[in-house]
Amino acid sequence: MAMAAVPAVRSLLPRRPLGRGPGPRAGPGAALRPCSTRAGSRPLLERIIRVDHAGEFGANRIYAGQMAVLGRSSVAPLIQHMWNQEKEHLKKFNELMVAHRVRPTVLLPFWNVAGFVLGAGSALLGKKGAMACTVAVEESISEHYNNQIRTLIEEDPEKYKELLQVIKQFRDEEQEHHDIGLEHNAEATPAYSVLKTAIQLGCKAAIFLSERI
Amino acid sequence: MAAAGGLRRAGWRLWRGRAVVRCQQYPPLRALQASAALRGNSDEHKKEPWASSSQQHFDSPPAGHQPEEKPQGPHPSYTGPGGQESEDYESEEQLQHRILTAALEFVPEHGWTAEAIAEGAKTLGLSVAAAGLFHSDGSELILHFVSECNTKLSELLKKEQKLVQLGEAEKKPIDEFLKDAVEARLRMLIPYIEKWPQALSVLLLPRNIPSSLNLLTSMIDDIWHYAGDQSTDFNWYTRRAVLTGIYNTTELVMLQDSSPGFEDTWRFLANRVADAMTMSNTATQVQSTGEAVVQGLMGAAVTIKNLAGLNQRR
Numbered sequence: 001m002a003m004a005a006v007p008a009v010r011s012l013l014p015r016r017p018l019g020r021g022p023g024p025r026a027g028p029g030a031a032l033r034p035c036s037t038r039a040g041s042r043p044l045l046e047r048i049i050r051v052d053h054a055g056e057f058g059a060n061r062i063y064a065g066q067m068a069v070l071g072r073s074s075v076a077p078l079i080q081h082m083w084n085q086e087k088e089h090l091k092k093f094n095e096l097m098v099a100h101r102v103r104p105t106v107l108l109p110f111w112n113v114a115g116f117v118l119g120a121g122s123a124l125l126g127k128k129g130a131m132a133c134t135v136a137v138e139e140s141i142s143e144h145y146n147n148q149i150r151t152l153i154e155e156d157p158e159k160y161k162e163l164l165q166v167i168k169q170f171r172d173e174e175q176e177h178h179d180i181g182l183e184h185n186a187e188a189t190p191a192y193s194v195l196k197t198a199i200q201l202g203c204k205a206a207i208f209l210s211e212r213i
Numbered sequence: 214m215a216a217a218g219g220l221r222r223a224g225w226r227l228w229r230g231r232a233v234v235r236c237q238q239y240p241p242l243r244a245l246q247a248s249a250a251l252r253g254n255s256d257e258h259k260k261e262p263w264a265s266s267s268q269q270h271f272d273s274p275p276a277g278h279q280p281e282e283k284p285q286g287p288h289p290s291y292t293g294p295g296g297q298e299s300e301d302y303e304s305e306e307q308l309q310h311r312i313l314t315a316a317l318e319f320v321p322e323h324g325w326t327a328e329a330i331a332e333g334a335k336t337l338g339l340s341v342a343a344a345g346l347f348h349s350d351g352s353e354l355i356l357h358f359v360s361e362c363n364t365k366l367s368e369l370l371k372k373e374q375k376l377v378q379l380g381e382a383e384k385k386p387i388d389e390f391l392k393d394a395v396e397a398r399l400r401m402l403i404p405y406i407e408k409w410p411q412a413l414s415v416l417l418l419p420r421n422i423p424s425s426l427n428l429l430t431s432m433i434d435d436i437w438h439y440a441g442d443q444s445t446d447f448n449w450y451t452r453r454a455v456l457t458g459i460y461n462t463t464e465l466v467m468l469q470d471s472s473p474g475f476e477d478t479w480r481f482l483a484n485r486v487a488d489a490m491t492m493s494n495t496a497t498q499v500q501s502t503g504e505a506v507v508q509g510l511m512g513a514a515v516t517i518k519n520l521a522g523l524n525q526r527r
Contacts, residue, residue: 053445094445101438104445 044155047211048148048163049102052170053093054210055141057108058115059086062137065119066130075127075184082134082177089170096166105210114206118199129195131186136196138178140203145171312343313357317405320358324408325351325415352421355412356428362401363432369397370439387440392486394436395460396479399467403475410468433457455492459485 063083070076097104105111122133145167152160152167189195303311316333323329327344329351334343347353376382385393402409416425433453442452462485467478518524 097445098443101434103434104447104449106447106450108447 041155041159044151045100045160045163046102048152049093049096049100050105051144051207051211052148052167053090053097053102054105054108054111055144055207056086056090056093056170058111058206059137059141060090061112061115062119062122062133065116065121066123066133067119068116069120069123070127070130073127075130078180078184079130082180085173085177089173092166092170096163106213107206107209111206111210118202122195122199125189125195128185128189131181131184132189132192132195133199135178135181135186136199137203138174138181140200140207141174142171142178144203144207145174309346309353310357311337312339312346313354314361316354317358320354320405320408325355325412327351330354350415350418351412352415352418355415356421356424358405358412359416359425359428362398363428363435365401366394366398366432367435370394370435374439388486388490390440391436391456391459391489392483394439395456395463395482395486398432398436398460399464399478399482402464402467406468413464413468429457429460433460455489459489 060083063079063086066079067076067083070079096102118133119130123130125132149164149167149171152164157164186192312330312334314333315336316330318336319329319332323332327347327349330347331341331344334341373382377384405412415421430453433456436456437452442449444452459482463478463482466481467475470478472478515524
C-alpha cells in the first residue's frame with residue numbers, strides 16, 4: 001500500500017475521455033452539462049464518423065482513378081454512376097463531421113494519393129480489373145458498415161437512430177456496387193483472388209489506422 | 214527503470230515526512246466524509262492525519278496500512294458533526310473544485326503552491342491540511358485555472374455567436390475574430406502574470422503534458438469552431454496548428470511585455486494573425502496558379518498531338 005501511493009500521482013489527474021471536453025479538473029459544471037454521457041459515447045461516435053469519412057473519401061478517389069483511365073470506355077457511365085453515389089456519401093459525412101465536431105484523420109492526404117493510385121492501377125488491368133477492385137473494396141466497406149451497425153445497436157439504438165439510418169442506407173448502396181461489379185465479370189480477372197485479398201488487406205489496415213489517427 | 218524506482222522511494226519518503234496523509238486512491242465521485250472531518254479539524258490541522266480516503270471510513274482501518282508514525286484519527290460518522298448528511302453531500306471533485314477556485318485568489322501572493330491552496334482552504338473554513346489533497350507543485354491548481362479560463366472563453370464566444378445569430382451584432386471577419394478571441398483568453402492571465410512563467414514550466418512537466426496539451430487543443434478547436442471553420446480535410450490540422458503557434462508565441466511575448474496595457478503584445482498578435490491570413494491567401498494563390506499551369510500544359514500537349522496527327526480516331 002505504501003508503494004501504491006505512487007500511482008496516486010497519476011490517479012490524481014483522472015483519465016481524460018478521448019473526446020474533447022473541459023479539462024480534467026473542470027469540476028461539477030462539466031458533469032452536469034447535458035452532454036454528460038460524452039465521456040463514454042463520444043470516442044465511439046468520433047471514431048465512427050472519422051473512419052467512415054475517410055472511407056468515403058478513399059472510395060471517391062478510387063473511382064476518380066478508375067475514370068481517369070477508363071473514362072472513354074464502355075463501362076465509363078457505370079463507374080460514373082457509382083462515383084456519383086460515393087460523392088453523395090462523402091457529402092453526408094462531411095456534414096456529420098462538422099455537426100459533431102469530429103476531426104478528420106491525419107492520413108487524408110495519404111488516402112488521397114493511395115486511392116487514386118489503386119483506382120488507376122486496377123483500371124490499367126482492364127475493365128475486369130476495375131470491377132474486381134470495386135468488388136473487393138465494396139465488400140470490405142459493407143462488412144465494415146455492418147460491424148458498425150452492430151456496435152451502434154448494441155450501444156444505444158435510440159440515441160444513434162439517425163446515424164444508424166444513414167449507415168444502413170450507405171451499406172445497402174455499397175452492397176449494390178459490389179453486386180454491379182460481380183455482374184460485370186469481376187471474377188474473370190486474372191489473379192482475381194490474389195488481387196482481392198491484397199486489396200481487402202489494405203482496406204482493413206486503412207480502417208484500423210483511420211479510426212485511431 | 215532503476216532511476217524511476219529510486220525516485221519513487223525518495224518521493225515516498227518525502228510524503229511520509231509530511232504530517233498529512235495522501236489519498237491512496239482517487240474515486241472522484243465518491244461521497245467524501247472528509248469534508249465533514251476537515252470542518253471539524255480546522256483547529257488541529259497538524260495534530261492528526263487527515264483520513265482522506267472514503268474507503269477508510271467505511272472499513273475498519275486495516276492494520277499496518279497506515280504509515281507507522283501516524284496515529285489513526287477518529288472516524289467521522291456518516292452523519293458527521295451537526296447531523297450533516299445529504300444536504301451537505303458534496304463529491305470529492307466538487308470539493309476540490311471549490312478549494313482550487315478559492316485558492317486562485319492567493320496565487321498572486323504565494324504563487325502556484327500548496328500555500329495558496331492552504332490559504333484558499335482556510336477561506337472556505339476548511340483545514341489547511343486540505344492542501345495535502347493536491348500536489349506540492351501546484352499542478353492541479355494550474356490545470357484547474359486553465360480549464361476555467363477555457364470554459365469562460367467558450368461561454369464568451371457562444372454568447373457572441375448568439376448575438377450574431379440574433380442579428381444584434383455584425384459577424385466579424387476571421388482575422389479580427391481570431392485576434393479578439395486570443396486576446397480575450399490571454400487577458401485572463403493578466404492578474405496572474407507575475408507567476409505565470411512558473412505555471413508554464415509546471416505545465417511542461419512530463420506528467421502534466423497530456424492534460425495541458427488536451428486543454429490547449431480543445432481551446433484552439435473551440436476558437437476555430439466559433440470562427441466558423443468547417444474544414445473536413447487537412448486544412449483542419451493546418452489551421453489549428455497555425456493558431457496554436459500564434460497563441461503560444463503571443464503568450465510568451467506577453468510574459469516579458471512591460472508596455473502599458475500590454476499594447477505591444479496585442480500589436481504582436483495582430484501582426485501574427487495578419488501573417489497567417491497572408492500565408493493562407495498565398496497558399497490559395499499558389500494552388501490556383503498551379504492548376505492554371507497544369508491546364509496550360511495539358512492544352513499544349515493536346516495541341517501538339519493534333520499537329521502531329523496523333524489525335525485522330527481511327
